[in-house]
Amino acid sequence: MSWEELSIRTEGLTRVFRPKRREARGQRREIVALDRVNLAVERGELFGVLGPNGAGKTTLIKILATLLAPTSGRAWVAGVDVSENPWEVRRHINMVSGGESSGYGLLTVEENLWMFSQFYGMQSGEAKRRIKELLEVVGLADRARTKIYHLSTGMRQKMNFARGFLTDPEILFLDEPTLGLDVQTARTLRAYIRDWMDRHPDRTILLTTHYMYEADELCDRVAIIDRGKVLACDTPAALKRTLQREAIFRLRVAALADPKALFQGVTGVHRFTHAARDGCVELDVVLGDENAILAVLGGIQRAGGQLLSLEKREPTLEDVFVRLVGRGLGSGEGAGA
Amino acid sequence: MAVQKRAQETLRSLRVAAWLGWQIESNWTDPFLFAIYSIAKPIAGTLILVFMYVVVARGGLGNPLFPYIFVGNAFYIYVGAVLMGVSWAVIDDREHYGMLKYMYTAPLNIYAYLLGRGVAKTAIATIAVAITLLFGVAVLGVRIPPGEVDWAMLVAAIALGLSAIAFLGILLAGVTLITARHNYYIGEGVAGALYLLCGAVFPLDVLPRGLAAVGRALPLTYWLEALRRALLGGGGSQAIGALSNGALLGILAGSTATLAVLSVLFYRWAERLAHRKGLLDMQTMY
Numbered sequence: 001m002s003w004e005e006l007s008i009r010t011e012g013l014t015r016v017f018r019p020k021r022r023e024a025r026g027q028r029r030e031i032v033a034l035d036r037v038n039l040a041v042e043r044g045e046l047f048g049v050l051g052p053n054g055a056g057k058t059t060l061i062k063i064l065a066t067l068l069a070p071t072s073g074r075a076w077v078a079g080v081d082v083s084e085n086p087w088e089v090r091r092h093i094n095m096v097s098g099g100e101s102s103g104y105g106l107l108t109v110e111e112n113l114w115m116f117s118q119f120y121g122m123q124s125g126e127a128k129r130r131i132k133e134l135l136e137v138v139g140l141a142d143r144a145r146t147k148i149y150h151l152s153t154g155m156r157q158k159m160n161f162a163r164g165f166l167t168d169p170e171i172l173f174l175d176e177p178t179l180g181l182d183v184q185t186a187r188t189l190r191a192y193i194r195d196w197m198d199r200h201p202d203r204t205i206l207l208t209t210h211y212m213y214e215a216d217e218l219c220d221r222v223a224i225i226d227r228g229k230v231l232a233c234d235t236p237a238a239l240k241r242t243l244q245r246e247a248i249f250r251l252r253v254a255a256l257a258d259p260k261a262l263f264q265g266v267t268g269v270h271r272f273t274h275a276a277r278d279g280c281v282e283l284d285v286v287l288g289d290e291n292a293i294l295a296v297l298g299g300i301q302r303a304g305g306q307l308l309s310l311e312k313r314e315p316t317l318e319d320v321f322v323r324l325v326g327r328g329l330g331s332g333e334g335a336g337a
Numbered sequence: 338m339a340v341q342k343r344a345q346e347t348l349r350s351l352r353v354a355a356w357l358g359w360q361i362e363s364n365w366t367d368p369f370l371f372a373i374y375s376i377a378k379p380i381a382g383t384l385i386l387v388f389m390y391v392v393v394a395r396g397g398l399g400n401p402l403f404p405y406i407f408v409g410n411a412f413y414i415y416v417g418a419v420l421m422g423v424s425w426a427v428i429d430d431r432e433h434y435g436m437l438k439y440m441y442t443a444p445l446n447i448y449a450y451l452l453g454r455g456v457a458k459t460a461i462a463t464i465a466v467a468i469t470l471l472f473g474v475a476v477l478g479v480r481i482p483p484g485e486v487d488w489a490m491l492v493a494a495i496a497l498g499l500s501a502i503a504f505l506g507i508l509l510a511g512v513t514l515i516t517a518r519h520n521y522y523i524g525e526g527v528a529g530a531l532y533l534l535c536g537a538v539f540p541l542d543v544l545p546r547g548l549a550a551v552g553r554a555l556p557l558t559y560w561l562e563a564l565r566r567a568l569l570g571g572g573g574s575q576a577i578g579a580l581s582n583g584a585l586l587g588i589l590a591g592s593t594a595t596l597a598v599l600s601v602l603f604y605r606w607a608e609r610l611a612h613r614k615g616l617l618d619m620q621t622m623y
């Protein structure tokens with residue numbers, strides 16, 4: 001594959017945040033938000049960046065969208081160096097940030113979107129037709145003439161989502177587009193993203209998320225990122241295949257005092273995570289060999305726990321993440337064994 | 338090709354930004370309040386000054402200094418309005434609406450965008466200036482006979498002066514971009530600081546020598562002098578009174594061009610700094 005086929009490429013991309021002088025007195029720690037990241041995203045890919053809060057996802061998107069300079073390393077978007085020629089990059093991209101409520105409050109939904117279509121040089125009639133269509137998709141059709149300071153955060157986020165697709169960008173950055181939205185809306189937006197990619201095979205999307213399900217369902221390839229480092233990058237299926245030799249069980253256990261100490265001295269347990277749910281403990285246990293489940297059950301019995309359910313399940317991207325990082329995507333809880 | 342594309346982007350940045358600025362300016366539920374705020378307020382400011390001149394300083398309306406002060410103050414309405422209009426956009430977009438980052442990822446010409454955002458305020462200020470002048474002629478007896486006005490000079494002076502103020506606005510926008518809070522009124526603040534220096538109220542001759550020198554370096558000084566000559570047939574400042582009209586406009590054009598270059602260079606530097614420090618999408622929490 002030649003460089004021209006790449007929509008996005010980064011080479012040793014690094015971003016360090018230095019604490020501001022006032023804060024620095026307490027601690028002088030630098031934050032390495034991105035640590036020598038190398039990525040190559042082909043044209044036509046829906047590429048996911050999966051990682052927990054603070055992993056560096058937004059920092060990556062800001063650099064690629066020309067909002068932030070890298071500390072070192074380089075990045076090319078549509079074949080153009082983002083530091084050398086940001087103006088050219090901006091002709092090829094659009095960006096949507098989830099979880100925020102930006103917009104000109106005193107303009108209507110329609111006006112906000114129309115204004116952006118004009119900044120991108122769209123023909124006005126065509127823009128109005130697409131705005132109507134997109135508002136239909138995100139379920140804001142009946143709010144088209146509402147000034148957006150009357151809208152909830154979620155509605156503004158939907159408008160913002162529509163703004164991203166409105167200009168029909170060659171390369172679209174979606175930073176946690178479904179963050180904080182209700183399940184039904186999130187599902188609708190995901191379906192639209194997939195559908196848009198299917199209808200526009202020459203477009204590229206880079207999407208960040210901390211929902212493993214979103215990355216798994218949506219993306220052609222996924223980079224797993226934590227503390228600024230890319231730990232793995234492949235198709236979801238291939239990532240999960242790395243766990244093929246292991247067996248994963250989900251157990252629900254009641255009356256368990258100390259889940260952390262549960263499997264001390266139990267052989268065959270590679271890793272496990274635990275979370276409190278509905279008054280009991282939910283354990284995800286990864287075993288080198290399926291037969292080790294007997295030893296696990298013995299351990300629970302010795303700890304005085306009461307087994308409520310036991311289920312063998314297929315590996316998920318979350319399991320991949322846990323294997324790579326040693327903790328879960330969500331809370332940061334969990335332990336290796 | 339590339340030049341043509343750039344020109345198209347510049348034009349539409351200007352046009353759409355002007356539209357947005359107008360939407361924001363005119364977004365008053367009550368048109369009466371809108372008129373009061375944007376037109377009556379600056380006029381009242383000028384009239385207060387006139388009042389102080391007449392009553393406190395015991396100056397007569399027949400004193401030749403009066404038309405000098407009156408014309409200077411009427412046009413000075415532009416300074417605060419244009420400066421605010423242009424430089425306010427950065428704060429407004431970034432802090433208030435959270436939109437600056439989307440402007441900065443769009444194919445905009447940012448200078449055209451900022452200037453466009455100032456167009457609405459400039460248009461409103463034009464009405465205020467015109468009403469103030471009419472009031473001066475009709476009520477206060479300032480003599481501006483249309484037949485004696487040097488219209489060509491007036492138009493040239495207004496065009497150059499507004500350009501100078503607009504580029505000063507770009508410079509302030511750059512300052513705003515790299516400083517976080519407490520900059521909401523930088524436009525009015527700078528307008529106030531320059532008020533005494535550029536001969537709006539007193540001729541430069543009465544200023545201490547150091548300040549007078551600063552005044553002579555400001556395009557605004559030549560702008561006000563040119564406006565007075567165009568409207569009243571003569572200026573009032575000995576310091577620059579010896580200049581011919583051509584020389585005066587030449588200096589105004591030259592200093593405006595210099596200011597434009599310096600402002601754009603400064604803004605570019607500020608932009609690069611903001612890009613490095615991640616300030617383009619910074620939101621100061623209040």
Ligand SMILES: Nc1ncnc2c1ncn2[C@@H]1O[C@H](COP(=O)(O)OP(=O)(O)O)[C@@H](O)[C@H]1O
Pocket residue numbers: 017018031032033051052053054055056057058059060615
């Ligand atoms: N402007 C900033 N100043 C200091 N630290 C920052 C700044 N922006 C991000 N960081 C830090 O960089 C790391 C990565 O942040 P971010 O890219 O926002 O992560 P994510 O989007 O994956 O949640 C975090 O530790 C965050 O606190």
Ligand SMILES: [Mg+2]
Pocket residue numbers: 054057058059175176
């Ligand atoms: Mg983020």
